[in-house]
Amino acid sequence: MKKILLIGVLYVCFACSQGKKQTAEVSCGQCQFGLTSQKGCDLAVRLDDKAYFVDGADIDDYGDAHDKDSGFCEVIRTAEVSGEVVDGRFKVNSIDLID
Template sequence: MKNLIIVAVLFITNMLCAQKVTNKVVDVACGECKFGMKGDACDMAVKIDGKTYFVDGAKKMEAYVDPHAKNGFCNAVRQATVSGEIVGNRFKATSFELVAEKPKAKSK
């Protein structure tokens, strides 16, 4: 019973301390490949205010671009406009829009 109370208090404290993020442009990449995070496989992560978080609630990396392409999340840090909240060590996205890459200038 004591353990159940401790878990409930930690859960409630965690929920009350959730940090909301609204329409913020953040760095996004593979957490393991580009941000050095520990994980089981290549997974999308964001960097918010200098801290990295795995993302829940967004499409898989492959839905945006081949992760291993030159501009893919395993090889490049991109940017996205996101909304959601940080809960524990995860970012719970309610919106996630990849910022379009600027086209390269054509050489003459």
């Protein structure tokens, strides 16, 4: 019984540590959100009107960043994201594109 309780507690702790999912805008930090602290094209999220570069996912993980219709350097997309802001950067657990 103690093992089952321990497993349950560990599961709950792990699930809570993943961060709650929230809707955010996802795009290129430089091309679409005007971030200038890095050179080149890098993935960023905008939460509550503030943009953050993303750690844990790459801009090309979701297709060609420069695709005219869906690339992050060309359009801002909506996604369900989980993670947390740490030292001014978004440490991502997951990104699920909505559009």
